[in-house]
Amino acid sequence: MLQSFFNGLSGMVVFSQGLNTISNNVANMNTPGFKAVNNFYRSLGEDGHGIGAKLSGEYMDESAGTxxxxxxxxxxxxxxxxxxxxxxxxxxxxxxxxxxxxxxxxxxxxxxxxxxxxxxxxxxxxxxxxxxxxxxLPPEATTELSFSGNLSTGDDEHEIPAVSVFNTLGEEVTFGIRFVNNTATTPGEWSVVVESDSGIPLWTGQLNFGLDGSVSTGSESLSITIPSAENGTAGVALDLTLTFGTPGDFSGSTSFAGGTVSTLGSEVVDGRGSEGxxxxxxxxxxxxxxxxxxxxxxxxxxxxxxxxxxxxxxxxxxxxxxxxxxxxxxxxxxxxxxxxxxxxxxxxxSSNVDLVREFAEMIIAQRGYQAASHVMDVANTMIETLYQSKG
Known part of the structure; x- marks a missing residue:
């Protein structure tokens, strides 16, 4: 009879522990990343004699939240x-x-x-x-300008103004490039003049084209240096490669008869200023x-x-x-x-707490606690009856 009293007491303990877990799950229903916890119970006793129950552990619900x-x-x-x-x-x-x-x-x-x-x-x-x-993002100096389009043999001069590149300090360097037609004296030859904003020549070279109109061997690229004293920057010279194409290939620069209009343009291949x-x-x-x-x-x-x-x-x-x-x-x-x-x-x-399930578990815990409490009341009444018996 005394054991039934303690059995009821153990039931009240485990159900109260279960309610504690349920209440923590419900309290964390809006906690980001929270994983609900479920309790495990086990019976006590040996040789077929039950002596109540206890909490055996907790199990984390691994399912994902919304x-x-x-x-x-x-x-x-x-x-x-x-x-x-x-x-x-x-x-x-x-x-x-x-x-x-x-x-x-x-x-x-x-x-x-x-x-x-x-x-x-x-x-x-x-x-x-x-x-x-x-x-x-640290600055990177421009190293290459790529050219494509046509220098018309009927055009005396073609200019690409305001080409903007960057030096090693990330400063913007602006200059113009002027192409002068020399084909009257040297077939297929153009003078290349790099000029400052104020028109001061910074570099001069020659660009040659073959009879087919593509660039000649040796004119695929030209290496130039813009002096630091002339480019309006903080004293850093700028080395550039001007890329015009490949002999026999017409996807880059060409020189055909095209009236008095040339279409040659430039594209900055690389380089940048300091970027946030x-x-x-x-x-x-x-x-x-x-x-x-x-x-x-x-x-x-x-x-x-x-x-x-x-x-x-x-x-x-x-x-x-x-x-x-x-x-x-x-x-x-x-x-x-x-x-x-x-x-x-x-x-x-979001939390993976399932409120419907938690409410169901809450009802079970409440009813179980009430039942265990009732067992203790009955056991207590029976013990009192035994103490009051006469004979």
Whole structure:
């Protein structure tokens, strides 16, 4: 009879523990990346004699939550398997909550813990994502101008004005190029004159064409130097290659009879000034895309993910973070490779708490607690009856 009293007491204990888990799930229904927890129970006793029940453990619901758009480019969600890796005080923590932002020092950090979000190389090596040296794109000097179109043999002179290139300091250098027809004295020859904005000659050379109208051998390209004293910059000379085409090929520069109108034009092949970073985002493979003011892009890092053979080995530390009880069965890698899921930017994963299920579990816990309490009342009444009996 006394055992039935303790059996009822154990029932009240386990149902109250179950209600505690349910209430925590419900409280976190709007917590990004939160994984609901279910309790397991087991009976006590041996040799067929039951002595109540106890909580045997907890099981994390591994199902994915709903993906919600946030409009912030550095908010990330995992589609499929994997956890984000965050370094905090030298310890790796794992989360499905991808609320990340770059701090003032250029590090990608978790907004909840202020920990460092880890990137991953192809071999799974981990590193901090740091763009402190990438907020501006360093200048690159222009090295080549490419020409295409026709220099008409009936045209005395053709000018390409205001060609703009960059020197090694990222300064813009502007000059004009004038082509003078020498075919009256030397068939197929044109003088090339590079001039400053004020008309001062900076470089002079010759460009020759064959009888078929394509560039002659030796005229495929011309190397020029614009002196620093003449280009209006901070004292940096500029070396350029003028590319005109290939002998026998008519896709570049040509010299045919075309009346008095020439169509030759130039295209700047490379070079840029110093450009500022205007946007940072991640693609579905987790690669960080940096967009600069001139339209250039860089992809210096890839977000890292962790995969666990047994996710139940993870221990919840609060704030949506987990730590691994053991590093056995954990793999690090890049999204959209092998076992790892892909990344969706501008999004976070919502909690996977199912309110309908939690309410059902709540009713079961309540009824179970009431029933166990009633068992204790009955056992107590029977014990009182026994104590009051006479004879």
């Amino acid at each position: 993906i919600r758009d946030t409009g912030r480019a550095t908010d990330l969600a995992v589609i499929g398997e994997g956890y984000f890796i965050v370094e905090k005080d030298g310890v790796y923590q794992y989360t499905r909550n991808g609320q990340f932002v770059f701090d003032d020092d250029g590090f990608l950090k978790d907004t909840v813990s202020d920990g460092y979000v880890m990137g991953s190389g192809p071999g799974g090596n981990l590193y901090r994502i740091d763009i402190s040296t990438m907020k501006t 970073l205007v946007a940072a985002s991640f693609n579905d493979k987790g690669a960080l895309n940096l967009l600069y003011s001139n339209g250039d892009t860089e992809e210096p890092y890839t977000i890292g993910l962790a995969y666990f053979d047994n996710p139940q080995d993870l221990r919840h530390m609060g704030d949506g973070f987990y730590v691994a009880n053991t590093l056995q069965g954990v793999s690090y890698g890049q999204p959209d490779t092998g076992i790892f899921g892909s990344i969706q930017g501008n999004s976070i994963e």
